[in-house]
Amino acid sequence: MHELSAVQNILQIVLEEAAKARAKRITRVVVKVGKWSTFVSSAIRFYFNILAEGTPAEGAHLEVDVVPISYRCQECDCVYEPCLESSESPGAAEVTDEDSFARWQPDAANKFTLNTDATSSLPTMSICDSGFQISDESQEEMMDLQQTWRDSFLCPVCGGAGKLLRGLEELYVDYIEVENADQPSSQDI
Amino acid sequence: MQINLARRIFDINDRVAERLRKVFESSGLLAVNVLGSPGAGKTSLIERSLEHLTNKLRVAVIEGDLATSLDADRLRRFGVPVVQINTGGLCHLDSTMIENVLSEFDLPTLDLLIIENVGNLVCPVRFDLGEACKIVVASLPEGDDKVAKYPTAFSSASVVVLNKMDLKNALNFDMDRFERDLLAVNPAVEMFRVSCCTGIGLDRWVDWLNQRAAS
Numbered sequence: 001m002h003e004l005s006a007v008q009n010i011l012q013i014v015l016e017e018a019a020k021a022r023a024k025r026i027t028r029v030v031v032k033v034g035k036w037s038t039f040v041s042s043a044i045r046f047y048f049n050i051l052a053e054g055t056p057a058e059g060a061h062l063e064v065d066v067v068p069i070s071y072r073c074q075e076c077d078c079v080y081e082p083c084l085e086s087s088e089s090p091g092a093a094e095v096t097d098e099d100s101f102a103r104w105q106p107d108a109a110n111k112f113t114l115n116t117d118a119t120s121s122l123p124t125m126s127i128c129d130s131g132f133q134i135s136d137e138s139q140e141e142m143m144d145l146q147q148t149w150r151d152s153f154l155c156p157v158c159g160g161a162g163k164l165l166r167g168l169e170e171l172y173v174d175y176i177e178v179e180n181a182d183q184p185s186s187q188d189i
Numbered sequence: 190m191q192i193n194l195a196r197r198i199f200d201i202n203d204r205v206a207e208r209l210r211k212v213f214e215s216s217g218l219l220a221v222n223v224l225g226s227p228g229a230g231k232t233s234l235i236e237r238s239l240e241h242l243t244n245k246l247r248v249a250v251i252e253g254d255l256a257t258s259l260d261a262d263r264l265r266r267f268g269v270p271v272v273q274i275n276t277g278g279l280c281h282l283d284s285t286m287i288e289n290v291l292s293e294f295d296l297p298t299l300d301l302l303i304i305e306n307v308g309n310l311v312c313p314v315r316f317d318l319g320e321a322c323k324i325v326v327a328s329l330p331e332g333d334d335k336v337a338k339y340p341t342a343f344s345s346a347s348v349v350v351l352n353k354m355d356l357k358n359a360l361n362f363d364m365d366r367f368e369r370d371l372l373a374v375n376p377a378v379e380m381f382r383v384s385c386c387t388g389i390g391l392d393r394w395v396d397w398l399n400q401r402a403a404s
Binding site: 002006009010013017018021023031036037038039074084146149150151153154161162163164168171172173174175176177178179180 | 190191192193194195196197198199200201311312314315337340341344345366369370372373374375376377
């Protein structure tokens with residue numbers, strides 16, 4: 001969401017450092033971003049290409065490396081990555097009725113009815129029955145997916161609880177590659 | 190030629206936050222950063238905390254909102270210094286905004302500075318305000334899946350206050366799921382279940398805050 005201001009800062013850092021090295025051109029910029037940092041790689045790239053125009057960083061290859069989430073086990077000290085994508089499509093409800101579409105058609109029975117009787121302070125509503133039912137099986141499947149997600153945060157070796165180690169805070173320019181004016185180019189040699 | 194930098198992108202925010210942290214520590218006050226969705230009950234929790242704490246602690250509040258001083262007006266009734274920051278359209282507070290309003294307070298006379306962030310479970314997480322701890326306020330109507338869907342906020346919290354417990358019987362909120370998800374991403378977290386409406390569970394929360402601020 002704040003990629004624009006992030007990229008403004010990235011560019012400022014990169015240009016400053018390139019100027020210090022008296023480089024003519026920046027050819028490569030490597031940025032590290034934590035998976036949970038709330039910064040999105042594609043948006044960073046998008047803004048970088050726009051903002052770098054007309055600067056020595058124009059045309060530089062921007063690499064955004066996502067630092068995966070890792071936890072350190074509080075019991076045995078090992079480092080592991082929880083499996084964040086475990087729940088592929090939790091809650092996919094099974095439709096029990098073959099003719100489900102027909103059931104979606106609104107009819108008099110599943111419309112709200114307001115009781116405008118002045119003696120009643122709250123309007124009463126009829127119960128809306130769409131005919132959909134989530135099967136017990138799919139409900140269990142969803143609970144299993146949730147449990148798999150939770151379990152992946154535990155240490156895979158000893159089952160101990162972990163503490164977030166990496167993947168949240170990281171947001172930095174790792175390194176840049178420049179064509180340096182002070183360095184003799186291959187043609188000069 | 191490769192130049193290794195390892196330079197933080199929000200260096201300015203982080204540097205100001207570090208400066209604030211030192212100021213808070215040297216003033217002997219506890220600064221807390223309160224996060225949560227709009228409507229979770231952040232201001233209500235602060236109101237209830239002020240009710241119980243103003244006879245024990247010297248408290249001040251910084252209120253962050255996109256617009257209006259509605260929240261600051263609510264809190265001023267408790268007789269504490271309140272500064273409202275309107276961010277315009279910005280969805281989080283940053284450390285410079287906090288630094289800019291600090292002169293409004295007599296810091297060494299305070300025990301507790303409560304910073305209520307803009308209602309948002311995403312952006313405020315990344316902007317350090319120099320606080321000693323982050324407090325995430327969640328509430329039952331938001332649903333029991335919020336830890337799994339917003340792990341960033343919940344994993345960075347020292348404390349999670351689950352509000353609106355009075356609605357438990359009216360809602361399909363799976364308490365077990367919420368708590369187990371929370372402990373999975375953040376085993377060290379402290380959790381309080383409260384209702385700012387009825388007052389249930391507030392005593393434990395207030396005791397915790399009081400102890401942290403007094404120590």
